[in-house]
Amino acid sequence: xxxxxxxxxxxxxxxxxxxxxxxxxxxxxxxxxxxxxxxxxxxxxxxxxxxxxxxxxxxxxxxxxxxxxxxxxxxxxxxxxxxxxxxxxxxxxxxxxxxxxxxxxxxxxxxxxxxxxxxxxxxxxxxxxxxxxxxxxxxxxxxxxxxxxxxxxxxxxxxxxxxxxxxxxxxxxxxxxxxxxxxxxxxxxxxxxxxxxxxxxxxxxxxxxxxxxxxxxxxxxxxxxxxxxxxxxxxxxxxxxxxxxxxxxxxxxxxxxxxxxxxxxxxxxxxxxxxxxxxxxxxxxxxxxxxxxx
Amino acid sequence: xxxxxxxxxxxxxxxxxxxxxxxxxxxxxxxxxxxxxxxxxxxxxxxxxxxxxxxxxxxxxxxxxxxxxxxxxxxxxxxxxxxxxxxxxxxxxxxxxxxxxxxxxxxxxxxxxxxxxxxxxxxxxxxxxxx
Numbered sequence: 001x002x003x004x005x006x007x008x009x010x011x012x013x014x015x016x017x018x019x020x021x022x023x024x025x026x027x028x029x030x031x032x033x034x035x036x037x038x039x040x041x042x043x044x045x046x047x048x049x050x051x052x053x054x055x056x057x058x059x060x061x062x063x064x065x066x067x068x069x070x071x072x073x074x075x076x077x078x079x080x081x082x083x084x085x086x087x088x089x090x091x092x093x094x095x096x097x098x099x100x101x102x103x104x105x106x107x108x109x110x111x112x113x114x115x116x117x118x119x120x121x122x123x124x125x126x127x128x129x130x131x132x133x134x135x136x137x138x139x140x141x142x143x144x145x146x147x148x149x150x151x152x153x154x155x156x157x158x159x160x161x162x163x164x165x166x167x168x169x170x171x172x173x174x175x176x177x178x179x180x181x182x183x184x185x186x187x188x189x190x191x192x193x194x195x196x197x198x199x200x201x202x203x204x205x206x207x208x209x210x211x212x213x214x215x216x217x218x219x220x221x222x223x224x225x226x227x228x229x230x231x232x233x234x235x236x237x238x239x240x241x242x243x244x245x246x247x248x249x250x251x252x253x254x255x256x257x258x259x260x261x262x263x264x265x266x267x268x269x270x271x272x273x274x275x276x277x278x279x280x281x282x283x284x285x286x287x288x289x290x291x292x293x294x
Numbered sequence: 295x296x297x298x299x300x301x302x303x304x305x306x307x308x309x310x311x312x313x314x315x316x317x318x319x320x321x322x323x324x325x326x327x328x329x330x331x332x333x334x335x336x337x338x339x340x341x342x343x344x345x346x347x348x349x350x351x352x353x354x355x356x357x358x359x360x361x362x363x364x365x366x367x368x369x370x371x372x373x374x375x376x377x378x379x380x381x382x383x384x385x386x387x388x389x390x391x392x393x394x395x396x397x398x399x400x401x402x403x404x405x406x407x408x409x410x411x412x413x414x415x416x417x418x419x420x421x422x423x424x425x
Contacts, residue, residue, distance in 0.1 A: 038307070210334060220361065223360070230305065
């Protein structure tokens with residue numbers, strides 16, 4: 001029976017696949033932890049910069065900056081889509097692309113001229129397949145995005161916005177809310193949302209400080225707003241990286257489990273076929289013996 | 295106890311968190327020394343050397359643009375990039391100067407970027423020569 005050999009071969013290959021998916025799961029877990037630590041380490045900066053903004057607001061300063069200016073009409077809108085460079089991460093890229101499609105149709109309804117920038121090979125091929133014109137592609141972001149690289153993009157986008165070549169910037173990425181929950185979202189980063197000022201006594205500390213600004217509060221603001229924008233964009237990249245690893249981890253975990261199930265089923269069929277073959281052989285021998293005796 | 299806490303953070307991580315007896319920060323228009331009991335302040339940083347006296351030893355870092363906040367004997371330095379001075383050399387500064395000089399210089403945005411790169415390169419040259 002060739003069937004037995006085929007079954008055995010299949011079982012072996014599934015076993016190999018399980019080994020691979022299991023390893024990928026472990027790698028994704030390790031990378032996820034690293035990415036998570038990086039994301040946590042980045043929080044410090046965000047907190048401190050928010051603190052400075054709060055202090056500025058408490059000093060009675062009107063927070064205004066070209067990046068904060070709301071445009072009455074959205075004529076040109078840029079969408080930045082963050083996907084992964086590698087596949088095998090379940091519905092991660094698919095849901096980002098779906099979220100992007102929604103954003104895009106919303107922008108088209110507004111009558112805006114959309115321009116699309118994509119990070120990640122998967123998103124690039126996926127959007128090209130759907131016939132979307134991509135203006136800029138980035139493939140240099142792996143699971144550990146560098147701030148320097150993100151800052152370059154951020155600076156360019158800010159210049160474009162201030163020069164009036166762009167009225168809105170949307171970022172479509174997977175937001176990390178918790179380990180068990182990541183959602184593909186579209187966030188409007190420019191015009192930059194006015195920094196939320198929590199002017200409660202607890203948040204500013206027990207002692208409200210009377211700050212001296214060097215050289216002046218408005219000059220500090222000139223530095224703070226772009227810095228917050230940069231760090232916000234960086235946070236999007238970090239979130240996307242963390243979510244990607246989680247998605248891959250989950251996908252590979254279920255792949256490993258699936259492979260286990262297949263192996264179990266195959267083993268059962270294999271054992272049955274083997275037993276059937278043995279029984280048949282015995283029957284043949286007995287038949288032969290009986291024929292000789294008779 | 296005449297020391298202050300000095301924290302240097304970049305968007306990527308907290309680079310330095312030490313207790314120092316004195317901190318000298320490079321503001322955009324010159325340096326400023328901070329000792330214990332300094333009044334609260336927020337300042338704009340320029341390219342330059344951050345110096346800290348930690349346990350009688352001088353620690354030096356090259357910081358790029360950012361902000362400094364002093365409050366309650368805590369000096370927070372928020373910058374895009376910080377490099378220990380030991381990792382810098384005149385060669386590096388020369389390379390930065392060369393790179394800055396070859397940057398395009400036609401459009402307004404390019405000019406601004408070039409000016410900043412040049413400023414950085416000049417600061418690098420200055421600090422590496424001095425050490």
